Amino acid sequence: MGEFAIRVIGLGLGVLALAASTSDGGGGDKMPGEACSGDEECVEGSICFNEFCVGDGVLRFTLAWSVDSDFDLHVMTPRGSHIYWQSTTGDGGTLDVDQCVSNCSAGSHVENVVFTESAPLGQYQYWVENFNGRSAGPFTVSVSGVGLTIPPLGETLPATSGAVSATYVIEYR
């Protein structure tokens, strides 16, 4: 299993405050997980990503995929909190959108772990599991934090229940 590090640099407290004041988009009435076609349709503090509202904050991990399969996003915080469908909160982070839990069709799907107010500094690991293995297909995970966005990274998971991706690592500092 491959593993690589992405060093996120230039994140400081001053920038944190700036981002917090500029990410209050939305203003609509659609909650995270509801379909959208633009940021303005989503409730304050959330954005429209890949056709669904997702919570936004100082740090956000957003999974996107399109095949009919229950892909799951996993995030491990620097303090060892494992945030995923069975444990949806930890260290200020929340899994606020979990799709294709029992069934879904081919189309846009997202899953989102967001740290709304603050996020512990240090290394975050994240990976994706094809939980039910119904279909093989590609995914991307976009990481966005404090005015900085890491280009979406991903790979293709096989149609195998429990198949997991590489573990991706970022340092948030």
Ligand SMILES: [Ca+2]
């Ligand atoms: Ca899922």
